[in-house]
Amino acid sequence: MGWEEVRDTVLSRIRARIWAPGALIPGEEALAVEFGIARATVNRALTELARSGVIERKRRAGTRVAALPIRRATFDIPVIRAEVQGRGQAYAIRLIRQEQSRPPLDVALRLGWPLSGAEVSGAMLCLETLHLADGAPFAHELRWLNPAVLPDPRPDFTAISANEWLVAHVPFVTGDIAFSAEPAAPEVAAAMGLAPGAPVFVTERCTWGERAPVTWVRLTHAPGYRLQTVI
Amino acid sequence: MGWEEVRDTVLSRIRARIWAPGALIPGEEALAVEFGIARATVNRALTELARSGVIERKRRAGTRVAALPIRRATFDIPVIRAEVQGRGQAYAIRLIRQEQSRPPLDVALRLGWPLSGAEVSGAMLCLETLHLADGAPFAHELRWLNPAVLPDPRPDFTAISANEWLVAHVPFVTGDIAFSAEPAAPEVAAAMGLAPGAPVFVTERCTWGERAPVTWVRLTHAPGYRLQTVI
DNA sequence: CGGGTCATTATGTCTAGACATAATAATCAA
DNA sequence: TTGATTATTATGTCTAGACATAATGACCCG
Structure with a gap:
């Protein structure tokens, strides 16, 4: 036994x-x-x-x-490329925008990015990416990245997804993840070919390294996306 | 060490x-x-x-x-009453509808409910419930329940939530759970005071007992709901 | 060369016994 | 009665050693 x-x-x-x-x-x-x-x-x-x-x-x-069986479930945090290829579809990535600028206040607050007064004080690298499955939009990614974690010269984010580069090169310590349903923002809707305000499934993730914040990501999934697991 | x-x-x-x-x-x-x-x-x-x-x-x-750290996260499956009370709000439940009828085909298929040909063959108990936090709609619940698991006379679902009655009285074996973002269905929107088609976060759960299906539930959460966990 | 067999190796599990730790119950003192 | 101390107890962890099991590579044979 x-x-x-x-x-x-x-x-x-x-x-x-x-x-x-x-x-x-x-x-x-x-x-x-x-x-x-x-x-x-x-x-x-x-x-x-x-x-x-x-x-x-x-x-x-x-x-x-347990009196109230607050059952616990575990799920694998999706890695988009694997998810797409797991369905037998071709994966591609398209970099829409890449620029260095001050993050919005909510992102800075979530990450614990330095503020001076009510102002965000430093610049982060902002990447806007579209993940494609068989050429169709699969997910839209908006990412703010701490430039201090990047080597010089910077990796080419038109070729590799920021996520995959990060997991392979940047040590991280903690993070959190949240899921929600939201109306598609106009720019996201335009990039994905959706009606503005259409219901989309959103994944928001923060990760921190030993001392400094690493990245904040917001993934907007195409309609029909389901996060599923066995109890 | x-x-x-x-x-x-x-x-x-x-x-x-x-x-x-x-x-x-x-x-x-x-x-x-x-x-x-x-x-x-x-x-x-x-x-x-x-x-x-x-x-x-x-x-x-x-x-x-792990090469691709498909990190695993665990979360506690929400028990609505506990969630509402944990925010310091008053919890209440309102039974909107209770009737015995044939479940729709998709529910029957998901549960493995018997079919005769393309027809659903038996009746289930259908419950439509509104969960309230401080009197405001918190979540809408649509549930199909295998009547065979219920004692005679039936519990009073106007007083206790079906979920809490079930966890306390019905042994179950397996189940699954899925999360998605969807436009609010007209009846749900009406019950919750939302615009039809508004983005809502939906939890769908199936549970089975030793031999027979137990229940199928679809929980529609009020806007602003987030499912969150630490990595 | 192809295929089957066997040895090797790292992880997986089990045991018996020991001590550590947290939480409760019992006891004793002010 | 209250508060502090001590005993008890079930779980939590560790150890050393043993055997089980899966996967790999080496070997041998046809």
Whole structure:
């Protein structure tokens, strides 16, 4: 009896309500005896279940079935090129605009970019890119990039996506990601061939390095895009 | 040196590009010797990193830094009541409609609900609900429910949300969840006080029990909704 | 040269036992 | 009664060693 089997057994008992939500389940030692295995193996299985939000564990208090199973799901953060090619389509990238300028206030605030008073104080590199699948617009990317992370001379962003260059060359430490539904902004709609205000799925991502912000990206996906995962 | 410290050390080496993307990192035994700890501890740390997509491990081939760090993120599947109350707002629920009828074909197909030919063959319970935060529409819920999972007499869905009743009373086994941006359907827009066609964030969820489908839900969130998580 | 077999190797898992840690309960003192 | 101290207990982690398993490469044979 391996730890996966233990995990599945415990999970099925929870799902069959042998152990109801909120109830205390037997301790590791008891389960180890019942299954005739070592406690460490039970621990491995229960740690796994705790991580997925099915149970809650507290020292001394024991393990109980989560009352409100705020189940946790995991998904892979999409890498556009892989996504397009995974559908068997040809991937291409088109650089619309590349310029050095002051980022808008909301971007600067999100990234923690230096301000002087109410003014944004330094310039960032702004890239506007269109990702194409079989020639059709797949996603629109607006990116602000900390120029300090770039080597001199700069990489050629008409050839490689900024994302792929960054993951291969810039160490980063933390980040966050958010998804929302929004009306397509006029410039984005024009670039993607949509009606302005059309509902689009937007991914917004911030990443930071050891000391300094790295980049802020806003990906606008073509209509019909779904982010999907198994529970 | 605990396993978390090992994990962080390895991660920082990867992020500092001491071990570049695609490169092979030292084996568990070597790391154990370097850190002066047991191999099992190194294994725990590396297993963790593999799970979050930072490294890829193969027996005999060793461990290498993920080339395309398709980083994995986890998020908690929102439970609306908790979400509203977590913002310090008052939660209320309003049942708009409750009826037994044949589900539309797309719902039946997604759930694997029995068909006879091109016809949907049995009836499900359909619930249309509005979730309110401080009296304002927060989310609109359209749900199709397998009546076989319900006891007789049926729970009072004007008092408790179907979701909360289900998680507390119906064992389930698997499910999936998808997010998308869509124009608000006319009935939904009317119920939520939005302009028809306004961009809305939609969550669609299917769950199955041991043998039979349990429920299909479509949650339409009020504008401004963001699904957010840390990488 | 092609294909099958076997040895090698790094990861994957398990065990028994030990100690650490957090949280609660019981106890004792002011 | 209240507050501080101590004991208890379930989980969390670590160790050393063992065996399992998957993938690779070397070898051998037809």
